[in-house]
Amino acid sequence: MILSVRAESPDDRDIRKIVAILREGGVVIIPTDTIYAMVCDIYNQKAIDRVCRIKNVKLEKSNFSFLFDSLSNISRYTRAFDRNIYKLLNRALPGPYTFILEASSEVPSIFRAKKKTIGIRIPAHAIVQKIIAELGNPLMSTSLHNDDEITEYPVDPFEIDELYGNEVDCVVDGGYGHLTGSTIIDCTTGQPEIIREGAGDISILA
DSSP states (O other), rough: OOEEEOSSOOOHHHHHHHHHHHTTTTEEEOOOSSSOOEEEETTTTTHHHHHHHHHHHOGGGGGOOEOOOSSGHHHBBOOOOOOOHHHHHHHOSSSEEEEEEBOOOTOOOOHHOOOOOEEEESSHHHHHHHHHHTSOOOOEEEEEEETTTTTOOOOOHHHHHHTTTTSSSSEEEEOOOSSSSBBEOOOOSSSSSEEEEOOOOEEEEE
16 A cells, blocks of 8 residues: 655644554555655564564564654663763754664563664654654664665655555655665764764764
8 A cells, every 4th residue: 555645744644544554563664854664663573573574684683773753752762871972862863864872671672682772763754753753652664675785775655665565554655765874873882983874964973
């Protein structure tokens, strides 16, 4: 199923349809401020397993991120970090950055089995933010191809539906996506370190 949603001012009825799918253990592909992402509820084991099967990866070897709608809930899912890191997050988010932080015990144990860190994102995108706000907790997110693939990210939601429509429950058409993923910044050592340079201005680290 493909569902067209206005990117700038999403209709609340559309958001509720998407959230209903997620609450039932569905897997959805949504636009973000960078690339399109495959998402599910972080608390639904069956949905997480489905994403792993679609991606053909093992959970313990994956690099899934958590998507938030604001900074207010990040402290719940991460361990305490210093004031400089908080200032950096406050400057950069919402925006096209993924920050790697130490995971708190609030993160479901399936994600902490092999790793003690999580990647967090707050996309500057109204559809994403409204979905998360309506759901009431973060989304698990992954790109539409594996990390070792060199193919470009698909940007046309109708092409994405042709590729993944039989494997996911819904593709949200929010317009054309982008070809560049987020910039990934590791904040677990106290000194932010760029792991992958992608979208976004890296001078924000200064």
